[in-house]
Amino acid sequence: MSVRIGRSVIGPGEPVYVIGEIGLNHNGSVDLAKELIDVAVEAGAQAVKFQKRTPEISTPEHMKDVPRETPWGTMTYLDYRRRVEFDRDQYIELADYAYLRGVDWFASPWDVPSVAFLEDIGVVAHKVASASVTDIELLWALRETGKPVILSTGMSTLDEIDAAVEVLGTDRLVMLHATSSYPMPTEEANISVIRTLQDRYRGVPIGYSGHERGLQISLAAVALGAVAVERHITLDRTMWGSDHAASLEPQGFDHLVRDIRIISEAMGDGVKRVFPGEEAPKAKLRRVNAS
Known part of the structure; x- marks a missing residue:
């Protein structure tokens, strides 16, 4: 089964759907977020993703007053x-920018x-x-939108x-294997x-959401x-x-998308055949032909 998200179809036989997870790496800057959208576009990704929270609700009670050192000083x-x-106007600005640059955008709502x-x-x-896998109230709210849902499965x-899955259903569901270690050790x-x-x-x-350093594990996931x-x-x-x-820096993400496309093409359809490029070596090197 395939699932359409925006301009792309996700499923077997379709191009691997590559998501550039911006998350909070914009550090609250719309300009930085736009630069990260550019990174995803220039690499050939089909989507970018943010995170959306209502801080008063989604922040665990025991964490609210914990001091944090930030570039803007010490704050709770x-x-x-x-x-x-980002507020509504900022998200609309980013949504328009992503649309004009030709990529889908969405977010992980935390409440x-x-x-x-x-x-x-x-x-x-x-x-x-x-x-949020166990936040049943949130899952029901997502189900009721009727929109496709991508479910990460780390720490679950x-x-x-x-x-x-019982709540979300499977009609518009994409699932990502994940391990929620940051960064994730290979083992x-x-x-x-x-x-x-x-x-x-x-x-x-089924896809993969990676938090490892490097490219190899993500590429192996595509091969799987x-x-x-x-x-x-x-x-x-x-x-x-x-x-x-x-996270991956621009060159690393560019190489990831490039290599995903190469691996996808190389996977083929599983039907054993003699390819045109083999005919000349076959004529030159095969001494005994099949009877």
Whole structure:
């Protein structure tokens, strides 16, 4: 089964759907967010993704008053969350920019009011962050939008994923294998789970959301059949912020998309045949032909 999101179709036989995860790597700057959209476009990704929170709701109670050192000085964690959130006008500006640059955009809403906020702006899909897999109230709000939903599965058991799928349904669902370590050590990648998810959720397109350093694991995920790949992007991994270290810089993201396209073409259709390029070597080198 395939799922259409905006200008693209996600599923077997379709180009791998590459998402540039901007997340909070914009550090509250619309100009920086636009630069990151440019990075995704120039690499050949089909989508960019943000995160949308209502800080007073989505910030855990025990974290709200924790002091945080930021580029804007020391502030509470709640004030930091407020500082990096875009308002409606800023999101509309970014939505227009992404549209004109030819990429889909959507976000991970972390609470029910954020779903309504994104619906008002007109997103083409919604993303469920791994941390929200067990937020049944949020999942029902997403189900009721009728929009495609991309479900990340990090920090979750199969039973928890089953419960989420029970709410979301499978008609417009894309699922991403993920391990929510930042950055993710190689031994925690467990990308064979891609096949586990393919077998368990028949008909649901299965992809991969990576938080590792480097490209190899994401490329191996494509070779295992991942039909979508999401990676965090940044202008510079040394920038301030929690996700930059697990992100790809522009050249790395460009190479990732390039190599995904090469691997996808190389996978073929699984039918063994003699290709035209083999005919000349065959005529020259094969001494005994089949009878």
